[in-house]
Amino acid sequence: MSTSTQPVRPAGIVGSPGTPRGDALVAMMGLTTCLLPFLVPAGPGNTALADAGILLCVVLSMLWAGREQLPIKLPYATGVAGLILGGAFAAYVSVAPVGTALVLIQDLLLFAWSAALALGRHNPAIVRAVTVSWCHTATLYSGVMVPAYLVGLNAITGVSAKDGVRAPYTFGDPNLAGNYLVVSLFLMAACKHPRSPGVRRIAYLLVLLAIGFTGSNGAMLTLLVGLVLAAAVTAYRRRGAVGGLAVLASAALAGGLMAGFVMPRVDLGQLREQAAGSVPLLRDSFGRSANSSGERATIVGEGANLFLRGDAAGYGPARTKATLEATQAPYVKEAHNDYLATLLERGVIGAIGLLLFGVGVLARCLRLVFGNLPKAYAELVPRPWLLAVIGPVMATAAGFYEVLHFRHLWTWLGLVAALVLAMQDQHEEA
Template structure:
C-alpha cells in the first residue's frame, strides 16, 4: 500500500486507519505503550521500551530504503554537540565505559525521534503513537490510582525512601509525575478521548495519579503549562493582541503576588503544618524547603566544580563521582540538565544543548502559528497544545535531568513529523 493510499483510508470517524501490514506503525504504537514501564530495570537501566525502540529504528530504516524516502535528521546539530562534548570529556578524563554508554543513549534516542519523524510520510505512524499514548496514560493512571488507594505498594512503587509518594513503574516519583503531566497536554492536543465528557473524566484520572506522586516539580510544570496553554489558545482563537494581553495580565498578576502577597505569607509555617498533616503533603510540600536547599547546594557545588576545572567537562554521568573525588561536602548528581551538561560535557556540550533548545523552540513556534494539513489536523486538532510541552520540559530541566527521558524524545519525534508534514504541504501549495 502506498503512502497516498494510507492517507486516504479512514476508520469512518475521520481518523486515518493503520494500513494492513504496517508493522512499523504497530510497533511504534506498542513501544509508546511501554514507555511508563521502567522498573524492574535491565542491564544499564534498560527497559522493555528500549527493545521496541531498537526494533522500530531497524524497521524504519528498512522501510525508508525500500520506499526511497528522504530521511530528515531533526535536532542533529544539538545532539552532535552533546555527543562530541561528552566523547571529548570522556577521552580527556579517561572516564570509564559507563560514560560511553551515555553517549550511545544520546544516539539511540535521536534515532528514535528520526524514526518517528517518518510520520510525515505515513499518517499511520502519527495516529498509532498519539492514540497509544493517550489511551495508555488514562488506563495506566486509573490502574495506579486504584492500586495506591488499595495499598498495593509493589505496583505503586511506594517505599520508605520517598515516604508515601508513588513512583509507580518509573522508579522515581518526579519522573512519573513528569510523564503524566506531558501526557495531559498530549491528550489535550489530540482531543483523546473524543467524547468531551469522557475526556474531562480522563483528565481528572491523570491529575489524580499526578497528585499521588507528590511531585512539586510536576505541579510547577503543570501550572506553567496551563498558563501557556490558556495564553496560546487565546492567541489562536482571537489573535496576537488577545494572546499578548493574556500573557501580560498573567505576568502582572504573578509580579503582584511576588511583590505584595508572598512577603506576607509565612511559607515556613505552612510547610510545618503540611509536614504534620496528611502524609502525602508531608512528603511533598512539607519537605519542599529541604529539597530547595539541597538543590541550591548542588548548584553551588557544581558551579565551584566547573570554575575549578576546565572547559572540557568531566565526562557524561560523572558529576557525582567527581564531587566524591574532590571530597565535596554534598555528593549528588546535578539534577539539572543545564548544570549537568556544562559540568559533564563542557562548553562543546553546552553549545549543543543550546542548539537543541533552538531547534525545539523553532518547531514549537511553527506548531503555534502554522496550520497542519487536514489529515494531520484530524489526528492532532490542537497542535499548539503539543507545542506547550516545550517550555514545560525546559522548566523541568531546571530540577531534573530530562535529556534521557524516553517520553521526551517520543514527543520530539512527533513534533518533527508534524512540522515536516506542514512544510511538505506548503511546498505543494507554492
C-alpha cells in the same frame, strides 16, 4: 525495447497505489509507546522493555525507508551532535571509564527513535498509532494507579519508605512519573483523546489525581507553567495576538501581586511545618520543599565551583557524582539539572550543542503555534499548539531534573518533527 518509469509518489503521505504502508512499523511504534511508563524492574544500565521496542522500531524504519526510497530527515541533528561530541571529547580528555560510552549510546538510540518517529511525515498512521497509544495508555494507567493508591496497593503504585507516601508507580522515581503524566495531559488535550468529551474529562481528572499522588513539586510547577501557556496560545489561536497577550499579561499581573503583596505576608516556614505535621502526602511534598530547594542550591553551588576549578572540556557523561566524590566535596550527588550537567559533563562543546538543540525545539514549537497542519494530520492533532506547550514545560523541568534521557521527551520530539515536516511538505506542494 521498452522503458519503464517509476511512478511519482505524492510528497508527504505514503499510501498511494502500490506503496506499502509499513504496517509492522506502525504497530511496533504504537506498542513501544504503550511501554514507555514501565521502567521497573530495570535491566542492565537502567534499560527497560521499551528500549527493545525502540531499537526494533529504528531497524524497521530504516528497512521501510530504504525499501520505499523515502527521504530521511534527522531533526535536532546539529544540537545532538554537539551534545554527543562534547560528551565523547570530555570522556577522552578526562580518561573516563569505558562505561560512560553507554550514556552516549543511549543518546544515539533516543535520537534515532525521534528520527524514526519523524517518518510520520510520510505516513499519518505512524502519528495516529503513537498519539492514540499514548493517550489511551495514560488514561488506563492513571485509571489503575489512582484506585490502587487510594486502597494502599503499594506493590502496584511502588510506594516505599524511600519516598514516603509519594507514588513512583512503575517509573521508579515520583518526579519522573509526575513529568510523564504532565506531558501526557497536554498531549491528550492536543489530540482530544479520548474522543468523547465526557470520557476525556474523566481522563483529565484521573491523570491530575495521579500527578498529585506523585507528590512531585516539580510536576506541579511545570503543570502550572503549561496551563498558563496553554491558555495564552489558545487565546491567540481564537482571538489573535491581543487575546494571547492579554492572558500572559493577566498571568504576569497575578504573579506580581502574589510575589509583591501576598508572599511577604505569608510565613512559608510555618506553612511547611503545618504541612509536615498534617496529611502525609503534603508532608512528603510541600512539607519537604525547603529541604529540597536547599539541596538543589547546594548542588548548583558545588557544580559551579567544580566547573570553575576544572577546564572547558568537561568531566565526561554521568560523571558529576564521581567527580564530586574524587574532589571530596561536602555534598555528593548528581546534578539533577540538565543545564548544569551538560556544562560539567560535556563542557563548552556540549553546552553549545544544548543551546542549538533548544533553538531547534523552539523553532518547531513556534511552527505548531503559528502554522496549520495538513488535513490528514489536523484530524489526528486538532490542537497542535497545545503540543507545543510541552516544550516550555520540559525546558522548565530541565532546571531540576535531567530530562534529556527521558524516553517520553524524545517520543514527543519525534511527533513534533513529523508534524512540522508534514507542514513543510504541504507548503512545498502548494
